[in-house]
Amino acid sequence: MIRLLKRYWLVLRRPSAHYSLGFLTIGGFVGGVLFWGAFNTALELTNTEPFCTGCHEMYDNVYQELQGTIHFNNRSGVRAHCPDCHVPHEWTSKITRKMKASKEVWGKLFGTIDTREKFEAMRLALAMSEWRRLKANNSLECRNCHKFDYMDFTRQSPRATRAHSTSLASGEHTCIDCHVGIAHRLPDLADVARLAEAHGGRDVVPAVISGDVPAAPDPEATR
Amino acid sequence: MRSLLAVAIAMTLSAAAAAQHIDRTRGSTPIMEESVPPPLTNPDNSDIRRQRAYAMQPPVVPHKIEGYQLDRNANRCMFCHARTRTEQSQAPMISVTHFMDRDGNFLAELSPRRYFCLQCHVPQAPVNPLVESRFTDVETILRGAGSPSTLPRR
Numbered sequence: 360m361i362r363l364l365k366r367y368w369l370v371l372r373r374p375s376a377h378y379s380l381g382f383l384t385i386g387g388f389v390g391g392v393l394f395w396g397a398f399n400t401a402l403e404l405t406n407t408e409p410f411c412t413g414c415h416e417m418y419d420n421v422y423q424e425l426q427g428t429i430h431f432n433n434r435s436g437v438r439a440h441c442p443d444c445h446v447p448h449e450w451t452s453k454i455t456r457k458m459k460a461s462k463e464v465w466g467k468l469f470g471t472i473d474t475r476e477k478f479e480a481m482r483l484a485l486a487m488s489e490w491r492r493l494k495a496n497n498s499l500e501c502r503n504c505h506k507f508d509y510m511d512f513t514r515q516s517p518r519a520t521r522a523h524s525t526s527l528a529s530g531e532h533t534c535i536d537c538h539v540g541i542a543h544r545l546p547d548l549a550d551v552a553r554l555a556e557a558h559g560g561r562d563v564v565p566a567v568i569s570g571d572v573p574a575a576p577d578p579e580a581t582r
Numbered sequence: 583m584r585s586l587l588a589v590a591i592a593m594t595l596s597a598a599a600a601a602q603h604i605d606r607t608r609g610s611t612p613i614m615e616e617s618v619p620p621p622l623t624n625p626d627n628s629d630i631r632r633q634r635a636y637a638m639q640p641p642v643v644p645h646k647i648e649g650y651q652l653d654r655n656a657n658r659c660m661f662c663h664a665r666t667r668t669e670q671s672q673a674p675m676i677s678v679t680h681f682m683d684r685d686g687n688f689l690a691e692l693s694p695r696r697y698f699c700l701q702c703h704v705p706q707a708p709v710n711p712l713v714e715s716r717f718t719d720v721e722t723i724l725r726g727a728g729s730p731s732t733l734p735r736r
Contacts, residue, residue: 428649517629518645521672541649545656567661 402457411441414467420478424543431542444500444542445489452496483546483554490535491563498534505534536566606712625705631674632706636720640702641674647705652698659699660692 375383404410412418422441425431430439447453465471472478472485493500507527512520526532539545548568555564611617627646634641650658662671680696681689 516627516645540651540656540658544653545651545658547655 402453405457406442406446408440408442411445416467416472416478417441420472420475421543428542439504439542443503447496447499448503482544483548483550486539486543486546487554487558487563490539490565491558493535494533494563494565501534501538532566539565539567620709623707623709625707635717643703643705645705647700652700657692657697657699659703664692 378386412422430444432438446456470477472481507523510523512524515523522537526536527534551564551568555561555569561569608617625646625648626644629644631644632642647659652658660676661667662673663676665675667673668675676692676696678688680692683689683693684695
């Protein structure tokens with residue numbers, strides 16, 4: 360193994376005997392531009408709604424549910440597309456999410472949710488993974504559009520004002536803690552306590568749901 | 583035979599009545615024309631509790647419930663109105679009757695027969711009622727202001 364690596368290292372170190380310096384630098388530059396352009400184009404292409412809803416799993420289940428919600432059609436015609444909420448906009452996080460999405464390719468190939476029944480059975484786990492992500496990044500994908508600093512509480516309903524000016528403002532809660540099931544239907548919540556255990560405890564469940572999840576025993580109390 | 587005759591008479595009479603009667607939901611639009619539906623109105627979202635018309639009346643919903651999920655999987659209303667949520671939400675708790683089965687036994691949680699909130703509790707919109715109501719508050723009757731049957735009909 361070491362010998363093999365050494366051999367390739369020597370090849371890489373050896374100066375070029377056939378190609379000119381100009382060809383190598385300009386060719387390398389053009390090649391780099393082409394590669395990067397293609398990479399970004401492919402990245403953007405997989406970040407579009409037609410791509411996301413290209414498979415029947417997404418089109419028949421989640422895309423149908425999105426239609427009719429405020430994030431799909433509304434009075435002003437501004438709408439959210441799949442990646443607006445499900446893919447981080449910032450480059451590093453986006454690449455991380457894209458790498459994680461390779462598991463979804465696996466799921467597609469092996470038909471993890473290829474029937475309505477399988478999808479319904481997985482719904483809680485799927486929702487849980489999105490809740491966990493949004494809890495962890497302080498609802499970043501919500502906040503890409505809904506900026507707290509520009510919210511006018513006087514234009515909100517009394518209930519919204521109360522919630523937003525207290526627990527949201529103090530950082531105790533984040534968007535997803537209350538706004539669950541707004542773009543897709545909620546899963547059967549009967550199993551939420553058991554699954555929360557598997558996903559890393561009560562903290563990954565939005566507060567509005569975790570009322571049903573028993574709190575973890577206080578380590579101080581059991582000592 | 584006799585009942586058939588009664589039905590025939592009743593139908594003739596109702597047809598005659600219908601000729602004079604204007605359908606309040608249609609307005610004055612002729613039957614062969616399509617009426618223009620009124621524009622949608624935003625429901626009351628003031629969060630101010632309303633007076634009940636009678637003691638047993640299910641309270642109405644003083645806020646928007648658009649998009650609230652109420653199905654086999656989840657009951658959005660209970661996210662705030664459940665017993666365990668009222669401290670956080672400051673919403674009124676569902677009535678104690680909602681924990682009872684039909685034999686009056688108290689259950690630990692919301693009785694399944696009370697699960698579908700919207701069967702009784704509905705949001706309100708500021709629109710003019712299509713049909714005139716001659717409902718009289720029992721309080722008025724108690725004060726001796728007369729009973730509905732003696733009120734002058736408008």
